[in-house]
Amino acid sequence: MSLTRVQFFSISLDGFGTGEGQTLEAPFGHAGERLHEWMFATRQWRGPDQPGGSGGVDDLFVKQHDQGIGAEIMGANKFGPRGWHEDPEWKGWWGPNPPFHTPTFILTHHAHPPIEMEGGTTFHFIDATPAEALKTAREAAGGKDVRIGGGATVIRDFLAAGLIDHMHIVVVPILLGRGVRLWDGLEGLENDYQIEAISSPSGVTHVTFTRTGA
Amino acid sequence: MSLTRVQFFSISLDGFGTGEGQTLEAPFGHAGERLHEWMFATRQWRGPDQPGGSGGVDDLFVKQHDQGIGAEIMGANKFGPRGWHEDPEWKGWWGPNPPFHTPTFILTHHAHPPIEMEGGTTFHFIDATPAEALKTAREAAGGKDVRIGGGATVIRDFLAAGLIDHMHIVVVPILLGRGVRLWDGLEGLENDYQIEAISSPSGVTHVTFTRTGA
Ligand SMILES: NC(=O)c1ccc[n+]([C@@H]2O[C@H](COP(=O)([O-])OP(=O)(O)OC[C@H]3O[C@@H](n4cnc5c(N)ncnc54)[C@H](OP(=O)(O)O)[C@@H]3O)[C@@H](O)[C@H]2O)c1
Ligand SMILES: NC(=O)c1ccc[n+]([C@@H]2O[C@H](COP(=O)([O-])OP(=O)(O)OC[C@H]3O[C@@H](n4cnc5c(N)ncnc54)[C@H](OP(=O)(O)O)[C@@H]3O)[C@@H](O)[C@H]2O)c1
Numbered sequence: 001m002s003l004t005r006v007q008f009f010s011i012s013l014d015g016f017g018t019g020e021g022q023t024l025e026a027p028f029g030h031a032g033e034r035l036h037e038w039m040f041a042t043r044q045w046r047g048p049d050q051p052g053g054s055g056g057v058d059d060l061f062v063k064q065h066d067q068g069i070g071a072e073i074m075g076a077n078k079f080g081p082r083g084w085h086e087d088p089e090w091k092g093w094w095g096p097n098p099p100f101h102t103p104t105f106i107l108t109h110h111a112h113p114p115i116e117m118e119g120g121t122t123f124h125f126i127d128a129t130p131a132e133a134l135k136t137a138r139e140a141a142g143g144k145d146v147r148i149g150g151g152a153t154v155i156r157d158f159l160a161a162g163l164i165d166h167m168h169i170v171v172v173p174i175l176l177g178r179g180v181r182l183w184d185g186l187e188g189l190e191n192d193y194q195i196e197a198i199s200s201p202s203g204v205t206h207v208t209f210t211r212t213g214a
Numbered sequence: 215m216s217l218t219r220v221q222f223f224s225i226s227l228d229g230f231g232t233g234e235g236q237t238l239e240a241p242f243g244h245a246g247e248r249l250h251e252w253m254f255a256t257r258q259w260r261g262p263d264q265p266g267g268s269g270g271v272d273d274l275f276v277k278q279h280d281q282g283i284g285a286e287i288m289g290a291n292k293f294g295p296r297g298w299h300e301d302p303e304w305k306g307w308w309g310p311n312p313p314f315h316t317p318t319f320i321l322t323h324h325a326h327p328p329i330e331m332e333g334g335t336t337f338h339f340i341d342a343t344p345a346e347a348l349k350t351a352r353e354a355a356g357g358k359d360v361r362i363g364g365g366a367t368v369i370r371d372f373l374a375a376g377l378i379d380h381m382h383i384v385v386v387p388i389l390l391g392r393g394v395r396l397w398d399g400l401e402g403l404e405n406d407y408q409i410e411a412i413s414s415p416s417g418v419t420h421v422t423f424t425r426t427g428a
Contacts, residue, residue: 173404173421177400184228190389
């Protein structure tokens with residue numbers, strides 16, 4: 001069965017999935033890299049050429065990236081800084097070989113032809129409801145799972161529509177104070193999920209949500 | 215040295231320290247008892263007359279209540295439901311022998327004579343800045359620590375004024391969606407504290423803040 005999954009989406013203790021003031025130079029606004037330092041420190045992220053790195057629970061979660069994923073859906077603001085659709089050269093933040101390696105659907109109100117990248121990633125631009133986008137991505141995923149890749153706005157919309165089967169959130173012990181909140185308007189979410197938390201020696205806490213099918 | 219401490223203040227995953235709609239029947243509004251179930255389940259809370267209860271990290275934190283505390287400061291909305299000052303009989307939620315057993319200072323804009331209770335608790339009503347209130351409570355604490363007892367508004371104000379030395383927050387895996395937020399306006403708080411998180415099998419995550427004296 002093909003599931004809909006969120007993987008290591010990182011938020012601050014006060015619930016922000018990105019900082020304020022996203023630009024080309026600062027993809028996460030004033031948050032900088034602070035939401036993802038725990039991830040950069042893992043063995044999996046560093047790769048075989050860089051010795052060392054954390055090998056515990058943080059690493060286990062990062063190793064799940066790509067496992068069983070057949071397509072991704074992301075928001076327009078994850079794909080590029082505001083106004084990217086006016087730049088005909090913009091192909092995302094990730095260089096010629098993006099780390100998706102699957103069909104990747106960008107939710108946007110701006111029509112755009114698809115972009116085929118190296119390594120199996122093709123960017124498709126769609127204007128659709130979460131349920132419609134999921135149907136399209138599911139068909140492209142060839143029986144594998146669909147990753148909802150963020151940002152906070154898109155994850156929140158998919159949660160509100162009841163479309164997420166499994167979600168992994170990483171709470172980083174910083175207070176951003178401003179940015180885009182993940183949790184707004186999701187009162188009672190816990191009724192539909194089994195929730196577990198596991199704190200890591202790195203300081204972050206991993207929170208997993210598994211839909212109970214209630 | 216006398217410290218200023220916050221002890222097991224419980225918030226939802228989305229950061230609310232209490233629900234919406236506090237009344238005499240519902241001291242935590244629509245949150246009900248859900249922010250404190252982890253605490254009611256501990257051996258310490260149940261006491262020697264009720265066998266069983268959780269004996270791990272949740273219990274260790276609850277056992278710290280009263281240890282070394284010489285005075286408490288709380289907000290007017292922790293002391294009673296809105297309008298309590300118009301009821302001459304109101305003496306707090308806690309019965310004739312409240313669980314403070316020290317001088318207890320209620321921050322309020324409504325002047326009120328002190329109330330002496332059984333067991334060492336005396337309620338004093340003061341209209342003062344956080345720093346002034348702390349000075350008064352410190353003098354009354356006889357060299358022991360001062361507990362900032364909540365609610366979220368008062369803890370936030372004391373944090374913003376840089377007055378908290380040690381804080382223990384309990385993150386409960388529910389989404390309240392509405393109520394009083396703890397974290398608003400505290401951007402960068404992590405710069406002044408060593409922060410640790412420890413998740414408990416009960417599902418809550420304890421987050422401790424220890425001031426580094428930076
Ligand atoms: N914390 C993490 O782990 C993590 C992970 C990924 C990304 N991020 C960061 O999160 C930020 C982006 O998040 P965000 O919440 O600001 O935005 P987002 O979720 O990436 O994108 C929201 C935008 O997508 C478009 N959109 C969303 N739903 C749509 C629909 N149903 N139909 C058509 N268009 C739709 C709209 O843009 P238009 O109307 O302009 O088309 C909307 O403003 C970036 O800073 C990114 O770097 C963080
Ligand atoms: N989650 C937990 O572990 C926990 C712990 C304790 C309490 N609670 C709950 O939290 C809720 C109360 O929290 P809250 O944030 O609504 O309010 P609160 O912090 O208890 O009280 C805020 C009120 O105190 C008065 N006040 C605050 N600072 C003052 C100052 N410097 N000078 C004079 N008056 C001042 C003002 O009331 P006036 O202007 O009306 O005087 C203000 O509206 C209750 O539902 C309580 O049950 C939760």
